[in-house]
Each structure stands twice: as C-alpha cells, then as structure tokens.
Amino acid sequence: MVAVKFFSPSSSSTPVYKALNNTVKLLIYRTYIADENHWERNEFSVKASGVFLIILHITNVSWSFVIQNPAGHHEALMGNAGVAAEASEGNPLFNPAGLAFYEDPSLNFSLSGTLVNTGDSSSNLYQKSNVSVTSQTLMSSANFPIGYGIRMAPFYSFPQSSDFYGYTDSTTGGQRARQGQELRVSSAIGGLAYAGQVTANVAWGFSVAATWDELELNQSLLKESTGASDLLSLHDLKQNSEIQVMPGFLWRVNDSYSLGVTGTLTALSYISEGSRFSQSQQSGQQQGAQSFSHYDPNFEKTSGASLGQNLRIQDWRFLFDVNYFNRTPLSENPAWQTAFGLRKNIHRRTDLLAGFNYLQASDYSQYFATGGVLVSYNVYEFVLGISYKRVDSSKLFINGNTFAFIFSSSLGYTTQ
DSSP states (O other): OOOOEEOOOSOTTSHHHHHHHHHHHHHHHTTSOOOHHHHHHTHHHHHHHHHHHHHHHHTOSOOTTOOOSOOSSGGGGTTTOOTTOOSOTTHHHHOGGGGGGOOSOOEEEEEEEEEEEEEEOEESSOSEEOEEEEEEEEEEEEEEEEETTEEEEEEEEEEEEEEEEEEEEEEETTEEEEEEEEEEEEEEEEEEEEEEESSSSEEEEEEEEEEEEEEEEEEEEEEEETTEEEEEEEEEEEEEEEEEEEEEEEEEEETTEEEEEEEEEEEEEEEEEEEEEEEEEETTOSSOEEEEEEEOOOOOOOOEEEEEEEEEETTEEEEEEEEEESOBTTBSSOEEEEEEEEEEEEETTEEEEEEEEEEEETTEEEEEEEEEEEEEETTEEEEEEEEEEEEEETTTTEEEEEEEEEEEEEEEEOOO
C-alpha cells in the first residue's frame, strides 16, 4: 500500500481542477436534474469529487514491469537493482537471463518479498481517514532445468494492494453534509520465465506474464437541511488484463563485472472494461434516479528498456540499473528510473544488503530506500529488512510516505 496525502488545489482556476469539475458535472448530470439552481446546491459534491477523480486518474493503468515498490528476493532490499543480477529468484521480474547462471541442476523455490506496509493516509478534504496495515506477496517463484540447457521459472507477484477511506461531516448555513469514500486498488502478475546460455559467459532469457489490475471506488454524499435532503452514491469498477513480454540478455564480462539489458513490451490486452453505477434521491421525489453503464478505460500499453551493471570487488557487490519507460502507473509521461544496490559479506553466513531507487517523470517523482540482512545456511536463505518510500507530484496534488517490513526466503533442493 502507498500511504498518500491528497491535496486540493489552492485555486479552482487551475486547468486540472476545471477539467475534473467538468467531468464530475457530466457524471452528476446523468442522475440529477440539469438546472443551474441544482448545480449551485451541489457545488460541494463537485469540488469533493475532484479529489476522487485525481485518485482514479493516478491508478487507472496497469502495473506492467514498471516496478515501483520493493520486489524480488535479494533485489527487494537492494533498491530493486537486478538487471545484471545472476542466479537470483528475482530474475523473472528484472532480467530472466540471470536464471541461466545457476551452476547446479537443482530445484530452487522462493517465497520472496512478502511486504508488510504501515501507512497513515490523510487528506485536507477529510476530517477522518484511515490508518492501515497490509501484507502482500511481492513475489513467489520456483526455477529448475527442463533440458537442452534451458531453465524455467514459474512466478507470481502481488505488488500492489491499497485501501483508502475518508469521511467528513460538516455544517454550513444550516445545511449538514456528510461524505464518505472508499478506494481499493490491487494488481497481480504471474507467468513463466525461460533462460539459456549462448556461451559460458553470455545468456538469454524472456518472461511472459499475464497481469491483472482492478480499481474499485465507492462514494456517497448526504446533504440535509430543514425539510429537505439529497443523497448521491457512486460505484465505479475498472479491470484490465494484459499479456506482457520482457526479453533480456546478460553478459558476464569477467569475474568482477557483468552487464545486463532488458526490454518491456505489452503484447496483448485481452480485458479492458469498466462499469459505473450511480443513483440519487431527493426529498419530495417518489422515485430516485439511477444510471448504469459499461465503458472502455482505454489503458495505454507500456514499453521500455533497462541497462544494468554488476561490479564485484572482494566481499563487496555493487549493482546499478537505469530504466526508461514511455509511461508509469502514476504518470502518462516518459520516466527515468535509477536503482542502486549494495551487498557486503559481514560474517561467514551473513550479508548486509542496502539500496536506493529513484523515479522521475515530468509530473511525478518517487524514491525508496531499503536495508537489511541476508542469512544463509547450506541451501536455505532468509532475508529480513525495512523500506521507506516517498512520493511527490505537484500536478496530481499528492505526496506521501510509506514504511514497510520485508522478508524473503529461498530453498534449494537437489534431485540428484
């Protein structure tokens, strides 16, 4: 979950705010009587709904391979730096070619990146908002050889699960207005990764995955005055599912340096649908107004490229990635993302992990920092750490902080 503080614009003359007001007026027009007096009485509804449409705008696109939260196995605590990582359970998400560098014909199973988030979502629009604790599996995977020098890895990730609730109760000029809103956002991805070696030092790989994204919004507004009351409610659901492909190559230049490259493509969008139900009831009316419609959310396909480096110096390991995408889940503009990861052996069975990740688009920026330890014993590894994430966007009027605990474990099993 991303804990976000939502801001209304200081002036209703901004272009974004005008567009939101016009959209909400069009929506309310479907269920209310279209006269000027009615719009004046429901100005509170129009302004408040502007924030809701901002939320809808920033969450209505698919997750794809644009990873904006800690994910993977070692990668989760190394700033998601993994494009040049070799033989890691997180390879299907960052560069599947790394699977080819497993040195034994064993089965490896990983429950990686179970993330426990805690965040305080607040808003200057609401008098009350939620404090939540969520748990989600950022990745689980298994990898094993299938013959002909090829290794396969089924994987699953549930990288996003957000629930925001706000409520306000106010009285102005003898009229009481009570408004509530609940927003739920979830995303999942699952598929298969394949990898093989061209030479002893060069490997290829690709991941094919099906994604599922869902956004559900429930909103209600009750206005009461002497002898009169108005009730408006809205339910909006968006669903999107795609087939996505990520090809990758990894070159082990020498024992101290590796170079990786990947691409991100959306091959097919096979589910893209939305449904909206709204209803209204005014005092004195024998029957309220209702409206139900289906629509196409018109999700844009994602493409991008990534370059990663892996430098090994004695007990130190440094990973650095640069990513470019034509858009991200929180911005329709092109974005650059950099990731830095560090791993240092501090004991015979213990490694220190740390990382930093920064993403910048023209109207959105975020960063997160991670740190923790990895403990290994024979074929078993256990990772435990923490992360902090910061989000800022002046155009979308949001900023926020998220703290999380991360753990990951992996087990290797030899069949021979």
